Amino acid sequence: xxxxxxxxxxELAGVRHDTEGIVGDVxxxxxxxxxxxxxxxxxxxxxxxxxxxxxxxxxxxxxxxxTSGRWPTSAGEAVVxxxxxxxxxxxxxxxxxxxREVGTEPAEVPVTVTIVGTFRPTSRTGLPGDPxxxxxxxVSYTDGAVTAPAAGPFVVDxxxxxxxxSNVASLQVTAAPRMSLASESSMTxxxxxxxxxxxxxxxxxxxxxx
Numbered sequence: 015x016x017x018x019x020x021x022x023x024x025e026l027a028g029v030r031h032d033t034e035g036i037v038g039d040v041x042x043x044x045x046x047x048x049x050x051x052x053x054x055x056x057x058x059x060x061x062x063x064x065x066x067x068x069x070x071x072x073x074x075x076x077x078x079x080x081t082s083g084r085w086p087t088s089a090g091e092a093v094v095x096x097x098x099x100x101x102x103x104x105x106x107x108x109x110x111x112x113x114r115e116v117g118t119e120p121a122e123v124p125v126t127v128t129i130v131g132t133f134r135p136t137s138r139t140g141l142p143g144d145p146x147x148x149x150x151x152x153v154s155y156t157d158g159a160v161t162a163p164a165a166g167p168f169v170v171d172x173x174x175x176x177x178x179x180s181n182v183a184s185l186q187v188t189a190a191p192r193m194s195l196a197s198e199s200s201m202t203x204x205x206x207x208x209x210x211x212x213x214x215x216x217x218x219x220x221x222x223x224x
Contacts, residue, residue, distance in 0.1 A: 015189070016215060017143070020222050021182035024123060026052060026175075032218050033187045041198035044191035049073035053143040053158045053167060053178035056157070057112040058126070059102075065155060066102075066112045067183070068092075068125065068181055069167035070175040077141055078169070082106055083131030089173045090145045092127035095140075095150030098165035099132045102151075106130060110170070115181060116160050125178040127168055141167060143184030 015035050030050055038048045051071035059066050071077060074085065082098055083106040104110055111126040135141060140148025142187070144167060146155065155164035170178075191204075 018185040018219070019099050019183065019189075021052075021179050021185050023179045026182050026185070029219060029222055030185060030187070033185070033215065036211060036215050036218065037187050037189045040211050041189045041191045041204055043203050044193065044195050046072065046189035046191045048187065048189045050185065050187040051077075051142045052175065052182050052185045053145070054175070054178070055115045055117055055120070055183045056145070056155075056160070056164060057115050057121075057180075059165075060111040060113060060124075062113070063113075063162065064102075065116070065160070065162050065164040065166075065220060066098075066110075066168060067145070067164070067166040068112070068175055068180055069144070069169045070142060070172050072172075074169060077137065078133040078135050081134050081187045083129070086130055086169070086171050087176075089171065089177065090127055091174070092168040092170045093131040093132045093133050094129060094166065094168055095148075096132050096134055097150030098168075100151075101128070101163075102165050106132070110168070117181075119181070121179045121181055123179055125174075125180070127170060130218075133169070142186035142188070142197065145183070150155050151184065198222045 034048050036065045053067040056065040113124045115121045153205045
């Protein structure tokens with residue numbers, strides 16, 4: 015697993031692609047399934063009193079259970095955790111706008127999404143990198159610089175996430191190997207490649223992430 019933080023919006027696609035390639039190559043003898051999840055910085059909600067954030071993952075059906083509506087299938091659609099929907103007072107079919115990001119060099123353009131479903135994360139800690147750790151809503155969230163009620167994630171497809179111009183608070187890339195392919199030779203190769211993976215990833219991403 016590779017875990018990256020503070021990825022500029024303009025770098026997300028390239029960083030994601032390169033990281034998936036390196037992580038997948040390390041475990042290539044075991045033909046891994048490589049997945050990734052990106053979580054945006056916090057944004058102000060339209061009333062200015064709360065925070066919300068986006069996420070995109072290519073492993074949504076395994077990481078969450080749909081509780082109402084449907085999964086996003088088009089740009090501009092989102093699903094949210096049950097507690098977020100309840101506390102924000104949104105239902106399937108409602109449109110919600112998230113405003114400018116908090117923090118330095120924020121994305122300024124608001125993001126409007128249509129809620130098409132609600133979900134429950136399959137992990138107690140939610141999606142990888144979830145700042146609310148799967149709770150869906152926190153009445154007193156703080157990151158040390160800002161304190162406010164926070165809801166999320168608003169899970170969207172890659173196209174919507176990219177179009178939002180959101181800076182990425184965290185990007186996690188995971189490779190799940192097929193252990194049925196494990197042998198002494200394959201495991202030796204994997205161990206050797208793991209030893210150089212950090213240096214290779216650092217060199218590949220130098221200057222592109224914090």
